[in-house]
Amino acid sequence: MNKEKYIISSCSISPAGVRKDGSLLYDRDDRPLGDFLLSLYTHSGMDYPKFYKMDRLSKLGWLASEILLKDATWIKELLPEEVGIVLSNAHASLDTDIKYLATTKEFPSPAVFVYTLPNIMIGEISIRNNFKGENGFFIFDRFDAGFLEQYVSCLIDEGHLRSCICGWVDVGEEDYRAALFLVAGDPPDSAAPPGHPGLLFTKTNMDKIFMEDTL
Amino acid sequence: MTDVFAVSDNILSPLGMTSAENFERLKEGVSGIRLQEDKSISDEPFYAALFDLKMDEELAASIPLSRNFTKFERLLIASVRQALAGSGVDPADPGTALIISTTKGNISLLEAAEPVPDLTTNIALHTSAKKVAGYFQFVSQPLVVSNACISGSLGIITGMRLIRSGRYRHAVIAGADLISKFVLSGFQSFQAVSPEPCRPFDKDRLGISLGEGAATLILSGNKALIRGASIKVAGGSTGNDANHISGPSRTGQELGTIIQKALGESGVTAEDIDHISAHGTATPYNDEMEAKAIFLTGMSRTPVNSLKGYYGHTLGAAGLIESIITIASMKEDLVIPTMGFRKLGVTVPIHVAQSFLPTKLEHCLKTASGFGGCNAALVFSKLNASYTA
Numbered sequence: 001m002n003k004e005k006y007i008i009s010s011c012s013i014s015p016a017g018v019r020k021d022g023s024l025l026y027d028r029d030d031r032p033l034g035d036f037l038l039s040l041y042t043h044s045g046m047d048y049p050k051f052y053k054m055d056r057l058s059k060l061g062w063l064a065s066e067i068l069l070k071d072a073t074w075i076k077e078l079l080p081e082e083v084g085i086v087l088s089n090a091h092a093s094l095d096t097d098i099k100y101l102a103t104t105k106e107f108p109s110p111a112v113f114v115y116t117l118p119n120i121m122i123g124e125i126s127i128r129n130n131f132k133g134e135n136g137f138f139i140f141d142r143f144d145a146g147f148l149e150q151y152v153s154c155l156i157d158e159g160h161l162r163s164c165i166c167g168w169v170d171v172g173e174e175d176y177r178a179a180l181f182l183v184a185g186d187p188p189d190s191a192a193p194p195g196h197p198g199l200l201f202t203k204t205n206m207d208k209i210f211m212e213d214t215l
Numbered sequence: 216m217t218d219v220f221a222v223s224d225n226i227l228s229p230l231g232m233t234s235a236e237n238f239e240r241l242k243e244g245v246s247g248i249r250l251q252e253d254k255s256i257s258d259e260p261f262y263a264a265l266f267d268l269k270m271d272e273e274l275a276a277s278i279p280l281s282r283n284f285t286k287f288e289r290l291l292i293a294s295v296r297q298a299l300a301g302s303g304v305d306p307a308d309p310g311t312a313l314i315i316s317t318t319k320g321n322i323s324l325l326e327a328a329e330p331v332p333d334l335t336t337n338i339a340l341h342t343s344a345k346k347v348a349g350y351f352q353f354v355s356q357p358l359v360v361s362n363a364c365i366s367g368s369l370g371i372i373t374g375m376r377l378i379r380s381g382r383y384r385h386a387v388i389a390g391a392d393l394i395s396k397f398v399l400s401g402f403q404s405f406q407a408v409s410p411e412p413c414r415p416f417d418k419d420r421l422g423i424s425l426g427e428g429a430a431t432l433i434l435s436g437n438k439a440l441i442r443g444a445s446i447k448v449a450g451g452s453t454g455n456d457a458n459h460i461s462g463p464s465r466t467g468q469e470l471g472t473i474i475q476k477a478l479g480e481s482g483v484t485a486e487d488i489d490h491i492s493a494h495g496t497a498t499p500y501n502d503e504m505e506a507k508a509i510f511l512t513g514m515s516r517t518p519v520n521s522l523k524g525y526y527g528h529t530l531g532a533a534g535l536i537e538s539i540i541t542i543a544s545m546k547e548d549l550v551i552p553t554m555g556f557r558k559l560g561v562t563v564p565i566h567v568a569q570s571f572l573p574t575k576l577e578h579c580l581k582t583a584s585g586f587g588g589c590n591a592a593l594v595f596s597k598l599n600a601s602y603t604a
Binding site: 080081084085090091092094097098100101104107108109110113114116117118119120121122123124126127129130131132133134135136137138139140141144147150151154155158160172173 | 318319320322325326335338339340341342344345356358359360361362363365369373376377379380382396397400401403404405452453454455456457458459460461469472476480585586587588589
């Protein structure tokens with residue numbers, strides 16, 4: 001019998017606003033994604049110069065992870081290899097692929113080329129937090145909570161991880177969306193009060209949060 | 216825990232259309248890397264292992280309604296078809312998973328001279344996965360792994376986990392990548408492309424050679440499907456350096472940790488490992504980092520090879536091609552030498568295989584690393600292998 005796993009926290013960033021654990025932090029914003037991400041970074045009072053060199057996909061995922069982890073001080077008690085990141089999206093790195101291709105007309109840019117892989121975002125979040133556990137980036141046509149539940153549960157059940165950031169971070173032609181979930185098998189006592197008290201890590205609960213966060 | 220067996224495979228590369236053909240070429244010491252003069256990829260000549268026009272045409276002719284598929288999709292289809300044939304694994308069984316691993320898939324559509332209609336849909340990796348799944352009438356939803364240069368290895372690890380979790384009974388894992396101007400110019404912009412065929416772990420190594428290829432590995436929890444010697448995927452692990460997005464760890468400690476986890480899961484110790492198939496891209500930093508990880512985990516004397524000198528770096532297919540060659544090596548108890556290697560050029564002592572080494576191979580380790588700081592390690596074991604512990 002596998003032990004229960006919990007959604008300790010969630011964070012969503014979309015044109016409908018920014019939400020942490022279901023509560024609205026920033027209201028609807030119709031500015032272009034780049035401007036919006038920069039203003040979110042500035043307003044959050046973060047100080048992380050590496051932010052400026054990231055592509056839009058990494059900025060989106062990184063900002064969501066910062067908000068997600070803001071109060072999760074307990075995660076520092078875990079070993080680096082006990083925390084993993086499993087992400088997914090539909091467009092891979094297309095937004096930056098197009099930008100990189102444009103640079104090749106003049107001078108191919110290594111600083112842009114490196115972001116033509118969606119998992120670079122996992123690297124950025126890992127560097128920021130010193131997370132060294134399991135990595136995985138998967139592509140689906142839409143958010144697949146069922147897969148995340150199954151895969152991340154397996155990582156925790158088999159003892160690979162104690163905690164995992166999982167979810168969806170996507171930048172499409174006209175739309176963007178980040179929805180991250182902080183999952184733990186046995187949250188340390190200091191994890192209290194969790195944003196979602198006792199919320200089980202299930203497909204249904206992830207789908208519910210994913211949908212409600214854009215209402 | 217359910218044992219997961221490697222029951223069938225295919226490698227489709229410039230060296231051959233089947234795994235057996237590929238292994239024969241390696242035994243003959245043939246490399247697929249040539250000086251390429253394809254102006255559509257680069258104005259200057261470059262070394263890479265690429266499919267020639269004849270192979271492209273043969274491939275297109277062998278697939279019904281071939282025009283509906285891109286070259287990337289045709290490669291996947293041809294490879295999966297050959298691996299499925301006679302495997303006893305049925306795509307129409309809901310217990311059969313399809314996993315596609317790639318880094319850049321249909322990226323060449325973005326570079327096409329004429330605008331491609333519905334580009335966003337056609338370039339999407341999930342679109343290709345659905346087309347391949349549809350061709351074989353897979354019932355389950357295909358899964359796409361796109362995690363830089365560990366994609367192929369992560370595909371195998373994911374397949375193993377899905378079978379162990381009981382969700383699937385079989386997993387068909389197929390990977391492919393093609394070399395276009397996009398990919399080559401990117402690696403060139405990093406000054407990472409070698410001006411001669413690559414020399415993994417060598418003192419004079421000057422970077423990578425790129426390669427094209429596709430490969431398919433079929434895993435199953437059903438022992439009855441094994442043909443010939445039985446090889447298990449005994450364990451696997453992935454992780455991150457948390458150090459730099461385009462350069463590996465300076466210490467190799469993180470890959471070392473992942474290796475230890477994979478060994479632990481497989482119930483083996485470093486002493487049990489008879490051979491290591493390394494990532495060995497022949498960039499100064501990658502090979503140094505890998506050597507340190509091998510040294511740190513106490514495997515300095517274990518014969519290591521890199522197959523990049525035969526195939527080039529085949530990106531999302533690399534983990535699959537190299538794992539399938541490792542499985543073939545285990546079946547023949549023969550370590551393939553590292554093409555291009557002459558003199559050790561890393562700061563710790565490791566045993567890079569330089570000539571054919573007939574030796575009993577019961578447990579083998581496969582490692583991979585990629586941009587974004589990701590690492591992966593996999594252990595393959597013979598069914599009735601011995602263990603020191």
